[in-house]
Amino acid sequence: MSEDDELKRIIGKPTSRAKVVIERGPVANFATAVCDANPVYRDESAARRAGLDGIPVPPTFPFSMETWGKFVEIQPDDAPEGNPMAEVLGPLMAKGGIILHGEQEFEYHRPVHVGDVLIGEGRIVDAYSKESKGKTMTFVVTETTWRDSVTGEPAVTTRFNVIHRI
Amino acid sequence: MGEAKLHFEDVLEGDEAPVVSHTLSRTDLVRYAGASGDYNPMHHDEIIAKAAGQPSVFGHGMFSMGLLATAVTDYVGIDNLTRYKVRFSSQTWPGEELLTHITVRAKRVEGDRHLVDLDCSLTNAGGEIKVVGEATADLSSKA
Incomplete structure (x- = not known):
């Protein structure tokens, strides 16, 4: 299998399933x-006076919310095993080179507030490589959609674009 | 609904948000590491960073994106963003002055949404781009 086929093989694969609680302390600290x-x-x-329905989170907090609110006892037992991104990047790193965070995107469907409990499901949505200035750049994009654990409505979608450059 | 800080009718294409200036410190790096959970030693351990060929520790890309987001929400109000995306262009260094640049690229009405598209970037005082991207906010309308 060529490296390109190897990359295409991971597109669509699930990367994570996690439940997080949005708590006041971590949000203020962030x-x-x-x-x-x-x-x-x-x-x-102060949030109510500003017309908000609760304490909001900064726009980039969803990138870090698993650090804080991913409590062991509330995790779904059907989380995918293995990490397709690591399956691709691990062998590439073994050859050398560096990993870069290339791009980051957030799509906000509705505000996230303290007290929310969200379930995030991640999957690989793109993987490709290209030559640039004599270097080989391999891109892997992981998309995670976070939904309200009660209503199921989407709250925020994140797209995390990682580059291996050698 | 988000904070009604800026009304759709008060925004014109080409408008610029106030520039936020922040001089990056090693304390910022440590604080962001703790708040985000990103303990990559390149961002807090000078000895490891130098051994890896870096002149010093350097800032988290997500700190740059977060600092720029602070300037964006200061302008459009909190809980109004529908989208925010950046590309990470270059590293940030302790002692560097970082400046936010936010410009209104377009205004559009989609159904009952009053959307404002922003071009945004974070640079140093010399104009070197650190992160560059775009954001869209759904603003309240006086209509």
Whole structure:
């Protein structure tokens, strides 16, 4: 199988299934870390005064929410095994080169607030390689859709584009 | 509905949001590592970073995207974004002044949504692009 076939083989494969709880402390701490002093991220009454339905999360928080709210006892027991991204990038890294975060995208379907419980399902949506300036660049894009665990409505979709360059 | 900070009718194509300036410190890197859970040592361990051929530790790409997002939500209000995407172009270094640039590219009405498309980037004082991308906000309308 050629390397391109090997890459195409992982498109569509599931990468993750996780349940996260959005908690107040991590959200406030994250807002501080991205230099946002707005009280709405820290105080529910300030959020209500701003016309919001609860304490919001900074736009890039969904990239980090698994760090905080992915509690062991609430994880679905049907999470996919293995990681197709690592299956491709592992052998490439064995040859050398570096891994880069190429692009990041968030699509917001509805606001995420403290107290929400979300279920995220990830899958590989693209994988390809190309030559650029004498280097081989391999791109793997993982898309994760986070849905409200109660209503099932989509809240946010993330697209994580990782590059191996050698 | 999000924060009604900026109304659709008050925005014109070509408008620019206020520039946010922030000088990156090693404390920022440590704080972001802790808040995000990204403990790649390139972002906090000077000895390992130098051994890997880097001049020093350097900033998380997602810190740059997050700092730029702070300037975006300061402008359009919180909980109004429908999309935000960036490409990571170059590394950020402690001591560097980082500046946000946000311009209204287009306005459009889709059904009951009043959308504003923004071009946005984060650069250093010399104009070197760190991250570049776009965002769309659904703003409240006075109509």
